[in-house]
Amino acid sequence: MTTGERAPQGVSTRIGTLQFTHDFANGYPSRETLETLFDARDFQRACQAYLWALPAASFVAWQQGVSGLGAGNGQIAAFLTYAARKGILTANATTPYYLGFADLSDGPLIMEMPEGVRGGIIDAWQRSLPGTEKAGRYLLVAPGTEPPQDTDGLAVRQSATMNIMIGVRLTATDPVKMDAALAAIKVYPYAQRERPPSTPILDAGTTAWSATPPRGMEYWALVNDVLQREPAQPRDTLFWAMLRPLGFEKGKPFSPDQRQTALLTEGALVGEAMAKANTADRRFADVKYRPDSHWDFALQLDADNPDAFWDLLDERAAWFYEAVSAGPDMAPKRPGPSSAYLGAYRDSTGAWLDGGRSYRLRVPPDPPVGLFWSVTVYDVDTRALILNPQQIADRSSRMPLNTNADGSVDIYCGPTPPPGNEQNWIPTVAGRNWFAYFRLYEPQQAYFDRSWPLPDFEPVP
Structure with missing residues (x-):
């Protein structure tokens, strides 16, 4: 449309499953069109926010699932059976998993990672804390806090989030080496460093559980959980601002009204459909292992x-x-x-x-x-x-x-x-x-x- 041309009086569009007509008869939108456009804006934001929030929402679902099995703060749970590993997204069915979640707002933790294991520590956006995949004694400190003065023999790692996940996988096949590695894994409060307690490992057994993020409004409840308990990261500031008209605001209850609930519910539905398409048909540069196969x-x-x-x-x-x-x-x-x-x-x-x-x-x-x-x-x-x-x-x-x-x-x-x-x-x-x-x-x-x-x-x- 060139300068001086009048905007069309009726422009048909679709928001999710609903069809609307935009009315710009005299340049300004009608009241109905205003509501339609703001609904379109917020629906589109919900779809994109679904994709953006996946790492953090998945982390919370995972943490809640492990907690539901009875694992306390910082306690390691063993996922040894088919039923237990079925709760983890794309788990390896060949090697056992040992996982634990911790909230650093209770104070610094020490993690002793022995030789002979593969592991790592991630924050609530599932970013690895540098170097923690290696054997060592790590002092894990909450964001915005100073490490204790006495850190002799400890590798200090400050998390960008209050909540973290500790993961260990054993790839050795020798039972003696596996038992020795398990016995050497320790997670305990910094305050107990002089007399470190043993770290009991909870066997997840065959109890059905799931770390798969839920659908609908339950997904957005997880997103709000992240907003309320974690510091906002600079790279995420714009997304949090985009979600404010949909009822997300730090320090305030998440109580979306009927309009917001409808848009968020459909946004989660379409957002997941976009996520599935984005995963199964990856349209990224150099994504194929070789040009002669679909891997x-x-x-x-x-x-x-x-x-x-x-x-x-x-x-x-x-x-x-x-x-x-x-x-x-x-x-x-x-x-x-x-x-x-x-x-x-x-x-x-x-x-x-x-x-x-x-x-x-x-x-x-x-x-x-x-x-x-x-x-x-x-x-x-x-x-x-x-x-x-x-x-x-x-x-x-x-x-x-x-x-x-x-x-x-x-x-x-x-x-x-x-x-x-x-x-x-x-x-x-x-x-x-x-x-x-x-x-x-x-x-x-x-x-x-x-x-x-x-x-x-x-x-x-």
């Missing part, structure tokens, strides 16, 4: 500049919609003590992976790993381990798999087992679509230069 780099974090990842709205939303925590050792750029993640959502024909169809993944010989590799299948809706009667979600090189003459391994995914190859089979469920992660523990050079191919899942009769 994506699941986590596009630059290990040499990890903090920049939290400025990438779509890339971080693609990861945190289906996964938890992110650090340099989860997106390595060179060989070392790390792990790499590739994700697949389509088969070799480009069709979505279907729980009612059968597929074969041929893992080529000589996988570039220092420890082991695994293939894990997840439910698209829950983003957790696939729920099948067999409680089998993965196959890995640590298992006794059938191997082809050339050293390759065929992994089968489908509702029925392949004849003579059941030990290489991951059962899927008709009517429940799925996606897969291929993990490489201690990836080697052939992964980084992408010379080792990983074919797609091939449909089989």
